[in-house]
Amino acid sequence: MRAVYELAVYVAISAGMALTTNCFSMIASLFGVVSYAALSLAIVLAGVFCILVSTSIAELASLFPSAPGLRTYLKAAFGDYVSLALVSLYLMMAAMIGAVQAYILSLVLSDMGFTVLPLIVGVVTLTAVVVLNLVGMQMPRAVQLIMTGLLVAGILVVAAFALSGPAPSPVPVPTVPAVGASDLQAFLTGISLAIFLFIGFEWVTPTGTGPHAYRWMIPLSMPIAIGLLVILYLAFSAAISASLDTAGVVNNLIPQMALGRATLGAVGYYLMAFLTLLAALASFNAGIMAASRMVYALSRERVLPAWCAWISMRSGAPLGAILLVGAILLTATVATIHTGKYMLVTVIAVAIECLVYGALIFATLRLRVLRSAEPRPFKSPLPPLAQGLIGLMLPALGLGALMSYTESPFSAWNGFFALVAGSLVAAMLMRVHHNRHKPATIAD
């Protein structure tokens, strides 16, 4: 029983980190890229891709149990510079996703009739979560399990009503024809964008409560979480297709609200609002905690300034790191809300994540050579050739996501390459800082 509970907690962490408010917007956007049938297939294939990636990540986690993920894995495989660059890029992506969440949260409140500026909603929400983290309030794992369970159950209930209701309203009208040979590019774009729906599942890896967790629990928790999310997203997209005008929903960033109203009236509407708020707060909190832990560790490693390792003696909260992460998140939020470029930010995040997932797969393969003798309680069952192919396909899918941004493809490319360049410069500066601030060696 205890093992089942522990596994459930890991599944909740993995699914909860991936299940953000942005996911509903992404599913609505996908109705503008591919037909409903192709969208469903794209979600399933993206889920399968992520499950395959998760086997490599689980192997890395079992090799380095409890280590702060990306930094450790990539440093061991490719050295300090590549690791720092990709960690910087990943943190930027996390900030961008957080910013989009704040934007969506502001839209939900605005839709509910609260006449406040979106910018104020975003800033106030973020500030509140940062303050909670600063005073050392930490969400117990049981609460995280309950919140994720509520969210999943709520969406499934609304979807069930939508699909079994007596009078399914508007007949779904595909916005684009069904996928054929000529639509292959659109379909591949659909898969790459659908990968966004699972971003963050890997954040469960440092949370194991003991060595036993890395033998099978954490490796198993990620595929279960992804599978659960696939079911959830399929149910949600089916419900949208059955209850809403899919042409109209494409540009709706909060389709869950319209779906709730269409299926259960005011009750459904407020239920979805509550669940959205729950999802946003949970992922803000978890995201800030995880990112600040990484920043704190980098500071203690002396690649970031010492003030980032400033901590509260009373609560143990990493104050400096939380403030830095909060400031970055706030800047990204203000920029996203001010420009309203939600989709641009999203496709760049997809491209970054695909690049990082590809790097992690190659890190697994490289570490099998570099650290062949070290024990791995879990080993990916995939043959190396298959892993290599997936590792190559992921960055290609990421580039496909950039090309899908039709409003201004150059903006997507420019934004992506600006962030890559920024992360390379950041890594260089961190190395310089590290070399100037060598850790004091204590004599034996």
Added chain:
Amino acid sequence: MAENQAVKQPLVSEQKRTLQPCLADFVAKVNGTASVKRILKGWNPTINVQASDTGEKFNFNVKDSMLSQPVVGEGQAGHLITLQALESVLCQVFTGALNPVRANLDGNLAVFANDQDGVKLDAVCLVLWGM
């Protein structure tokens, strides 16, 4: 275990001391340092220390801002923190020769604890050795 020893090299200089005296010295140092008490106030975990190469296991409790003497075996209390590494790495961590966060980042020290417990443990090392 033998494989582990062959691959993971000691990080600084080889510590000849075994784990138990290292832990006993650590406990004495913490209990004798007034400034650490502030960090330990209201924090009551059981800390398990496991040497992955020798299989040795010790645990000690934090209570009323004091550490208990390390005893052999695995603590089973509710609020558990587990540290696992090669014996030499653990000795270096508990004698201030190795930055624990760095050891964790390098994959040489596993710390099974929630984020704030991990930071608190590191804070104790910061206060004791300032590294």
